[in-house]
Amino acid sequence: MEKITIAIDGHSSCGKSTLAKALGNALNYAYISTGDMYRAVTLYFIENKVDIKDPEAVRAALQKIKLHFELRPEGNCIFLNGRNVNHDIRTMPVNELVSPVSTISEVRKEMVRQQQEMGKNKGIVMDGRDIGTVVFPDAELKIFLTADVEERARRRYNELIAKGMKVDLDEIKHNLEERDRIDSSRKDSPLKKAADAILLDNTHLNHEQQLDKVLQMVKEKLWETRV
Numbered sequence: 537m538e539k540i541t542i543a544i545d546g547h548s549s550c551g552k553s554t555l556a557k558a559l560g561n562a563l564n565y566a567y568i569s570t571g572d573m574y575r576a577v578t579l580y581f582i583e584n585k586v587d588i589k590d591p592e593a594v595r596a597a598l599q600k601i602k603l604h605f606e607l608r609p610e611g612n613c614i615f616l617n618g619r620n621v622n623h624d625i626r627t628m629p630v631n632e633l634v635s636p637v638s639t640i641s642e643v644r645k646e647m648v649r650q651q652q653e654m655g656k657n658k659g660i661v662m663d664g665r666d667i668g669t670v671v672f673p674d675a676e677l678k679i680f681l682t683a684d685v686e687e688r689a690r691r692r693y694n695e696l697i698a699k700g701m702k703v704d705l706d707e708i709k710h711n712l713e714e715r716d717r718i719d720s721s722r723k724d725s726p727l728k729k730a731a732d733a734i735l736l737d738n739t740h741l742n743h744e745q746q747l748d749k750v751l752q753m754v755k756e757k758l759w760e761t762r763v
Contacts, residue, residue: 584597
């Protein structure tokens, strides 16, 4: 069967990864979380005290970063230089620095290079903030996912509490609003809806309803490729 590239972009904590994982499983497509890639870079910068305002330091650090994904019993995990960092990349220090790191041109160029290499054979679901506009502008299906910021903050709060972390709901909401501002206003690959992307607001949708809607979109796109 013909395979397509599916690009899912959208705001922080609106469920892009959850949708992309479910979609990958349903279609037997590879799933790549670009957000996890930027988080892993951010974690490396924090742990190695890389000055993100020093271009030379950033370039030198990027040469030492090797990322890959592996499917483990607990799900799709990202590895930073051979180390599983799936849990470490979701701490508040990383949350607070990931957007500034993501605005660095050198970082984005290297991540886009790796992402395009991962998706060159199609049959892939990739989520992030510039997938449909920069990484795969020719993707057959592009989705721009969003939700009300209060709902997004509640979801992230519940996720972190379930992992045993002590967090504040207002702090999380502020962090999301700041990340939205930074992501949408950065000069290099800002977060924006591609002209041919389908807008999907999942504020009032559960995971099953959301997946059903997108699977129907995929079915329609696959039909178009056969015509």
